[in-house]
Amino acid sequence: MPFLKRYLLPRIVQYLVVIFIGGTLVFIIPRLMPVDPVQQTLQRITIQGAFLDPRAIEQIRETLLELYGLKGSLMEQYFALWHRLLRGDFGPSYVQFPTPVMTLIKISLPWTVGLLVTTTVLSWTVGNILGGIAAYYSHRRWAQLMENVAMVIRPIPYYIIALALLLLLAYAVPIFPVTGGFSIGRSFVLSWGLVLDILKHAFLPALSLAIVGTATWFMTMRLLVSNLLAEDYIVYAQIAGVQDGEILYNYAIRNAMLPQVTGLTLSLGQIFGGALITETVFSYPGLGTLLYSSINSGDYNLMMGITLLSVVAIATGVLIMDLIYPFLDPRIRYE
């Protein structure tokens, strides 16, 4: 089947190459590190506890080497890493020893996914619709106003927008709670109060993400649609008297959708890297905060785990996208 060979196979190869490069980078980088994690842990143990038998230390050392995957030659370590990764085992956290990295990730993941999936999908939808409309009616005053607002918001570093919102709506006009994902000391029994509390805490981070996301999707969609408007088939439809709404939705936006769908998958894949900045600014208990605390405490296993997870997630997202692309774009199907 030519379709399988020419379309599918290269994509699967690409998928494997991305994961291979990601895994190799994650393997090499910590080994450039001047500090020895085993030595570090041993030091921590000896500082905490009192005197330890030299033989006991040697034994702990051996166990640690094995646990951290530092046993044997570089090649052996490299294969051991892949062996562990394929089983979804990222090893124990260095700092919160012996809790496995996977457990820590599992606790934080729902917070991040909940926040980011909602805001990404929401801003994607709103941004695309508004962008299409603004491109179609680009000579109206309100369309130009929208474009200018988006143009100013888009290049501003996200961090600064988040900070500004926090200052404005949590300190200056304290409508929303400053930090956290829920009120401290609240019990996790499912109730309306809990849901409301979580939503209230998620509002500011969500708002900041939505503002930036909407502006970005808006700008790209506006550009795509305004390029399409010069196409012959649209000019023809206009001359033929097809209604504006019909042209906008069925002729322009629909054709501009393909690259946007690709963009959506990519940004959904990014979620697993955690919204690092959002979560640190708002102290939201997700993957980003976990990553941040692992940076501060030098917990390389945890950092590696999160990094690899996001590599795999993005690569998988792109692969899935490639697999459903033929259903969206007839040009690929009949090639």
Place this chain on the structure above:
Amino acid sequence: MFKVLTSLLRQDKRFLFGFIVMVILLAGGALAGFSPHDPRLWSVVPRDLPPSSKYWLGTNSMGQDVFWQALWAIRNSLVMAVIAVVSSRIIAVAAGLLAGYRGGLIDRVLMTVTDSFVILPLLPILILITSIFKSRLSVTSLGILLGIFGWAWDARVIRSQVLSLREREFTYTAILSGMSTGRIIFREYMPFIFPLITATAMNNMLWAIGMEVTLAVLGLVSLEVPTLGTMIHWAVNSQAMLLGIWWWILTPVVLCVFIFLALYLLSLSINQFLDPRVRVQRLQEIKG
């Protein structure tokens, strides 16, 4: 080149704005050399003074003059970004030219690697790297590091341009008249590729400065060197806002917004200038 610049300045307000802002910032960065204080030293001036005629932008809690600190920050951030841009341009142009011109297996291998770098989540990987080098990461090495990771998308753009150039008449004429590959690429293709390099360079610079701010805010670069990112880092970590020292935090934030807006407008305007459809329109306007 000069002609293009003047016509862009005259016709496009966005380009004019971006250009003026960048010229002012570059001049500011150059002035940093006349700073009366060493930017790394603390307690050279009284602490926490609001803006006045003596200290134009006030002083911070570490006893530094915010105005001179900001000039140093602009200089270092721009130097870092330029290093990142130049090194990533070298990789992108080499990969793009090689893949586009040679084609075949080389093209396929190079593009698979390129696509992998496009897909890879760069922030976690950069965090992993910078957290190892942490305080030893100088402005230059951070620039090179960002260059190594920031080339992939632009290599793709250049490759597709070369692919289309390779099929044009003049390429065949050049090959048949015995021009060497190097000469074809530098004499015949560069005029087409150079504008692409400029346009992508603006975007890349934006990305590099933004990445530096992110990494610095997380405390992952050498924090004694004043850059836009480290200035924000110190101000936020010293609770500048809660203490009401707004001039300390606002200065780098406002500077960031201006740099980003300027670079973004420049890249938009150059891209539009390069768009063949807009070019045709412009020619028609000149004629009519």
